[in-house]
Amino acid sequence: MREVKLFLGPQHPGMHGNYSVHMYVDGDIINTARPTPGFLHRGFEKLMERRHWMGNLALIPRICVPEPDINEMVYAMGVEALAGIEVPEKAHWIRMLVLEMARIAVHVMGLGFIGGPTGMYTATYWAIAQRDLLLDLFEELTGARIYHMYIVPGGVRKDIPEGFAEKVLEKMDELESRIPEFEELILKHPVIHARAKDNILLPAEVVWELGVTGIGMRSSTGKKNDLRKVKPYARYDQVEFEVPTAEYSDALTRLNIKVKEIYQSIGIVRQVLAKMPEEGEVRVPVAPGNALRWTVPAGMVYSAVESNRGEYGYFIVSDGKEMPYRIAVRGASYPQGLMGVEKYLKGYRIDDASLWMDSMGVCSPEIDR
């Protein structure tokens, strides 16, 4: 049969954002796939060089649209390492609270969004509803629903409001009681089994070849390669949690791990609220006087955190001036989103392409920056 060129995207149900794959198909088998990013390129790395260290706070959460808080955390960690700032104890715990709540929100959404490529939109609606309730909590804490700009160099913007901890705990209880319904709907569904089981494989050697991290790495190598465990930041060394792993990685395994991680994150949130100091500062002033005129000492540092999709890092260069000299972003899904698509999407069927994108956790805003 004659080879036909087809376009997946820039709008399609497997992705959060605009990303296109040019596919050359024979019948319904993909022969060649060419990733085509650039639809979302907003030039953040250049823009950050032209803004003050504190002014960048408004920019960075937008680099990864579904999961903004990790950007704030990784930026704050890097700048604090350069400037030698010690963060107050309570701020570490509040940061962990925010990060884990964000992790739950994104994982719930990611779990439900498997409905996009498989055509089961009920799961998507349920997930969006659950995530929205979490966003209500964020709104109370930070004043914003999606882009919080809450974790800043030196701590967090404000202390948690009175009665907030109870609301979070209540929400966590409710969420924990709802997750089994998700499992019933998604993980035990015959359609999901037919589509996801033994499909979209990710062998361990591909993980090492591409540099895949996160759930992809843990599900195929069986190693507990989670930065929260391997290289703890904030106070992750003082809470107990398991890192779910597997030895065989197909789309269903990765979905299962996602669910297990939601339970672990709920556990972390509870521990954080129990162990968080009652009193104390949440933010230290980074500079005497105007924080916008703050100059960060010269240096180069790489900071990384564990995002939902894996290692998420910033390489921050300062030349001792009021603005960063250069910031490079390592998007967690960069390896699988570009080289993975080119090398390993071929051989799958057309209808599995968006499932491939979804279950590999490709997130286009962090590839495009």
Next chain:
Amino acid sequence: MMNSMNKLIDEIRVTLKPLEILVPADRQIACIVEPGEVHRALAYLKSSGFAQLSILTCVDWIEDGEFELVYILMNWNEGIHVQLRARIDRNEPVFNTITHIYPGARYYEREVHEFFGIEFKGNEDSYKPLFLERWDAIPPLRKDFDPQAYSDSKFPMRDRDRVFKSRIGGTEDERS
């Protein structure tokens, strides 16, 4: 954990003889080498546990006339990051690919080529446009690229036939 860091620093110092070795953050080593040493250093680090290339990027030191290539590697067993840095001449931005050591570098090299104009020999893809289709100016992340001027030249302000003079709190004349 500090022991493994110190041991690694000593090993790197003996094996690679770097120009400089720094500890910029907790569990992170910055190792600055000559550009000719980069491939040997990467091969050595990969064999000693740094199995993952986290990112390859570049810094434009325009005042020194140099590009600094930055390879960030991760050792998942120890939880240590290494920055391997080397400076190349800005007027002759050519370097050899590292895709035979870290295959995942292919797209990072392509991106650095696109945004800094550094050519990676041996990476046959690196000249193809990736993010910036039909780009017609100098590579945009170089320091001498001015996004404001580029934007003004690409999207000039339109002439309007009607000029709005009025402003809040203005005089009667201005409002007419």
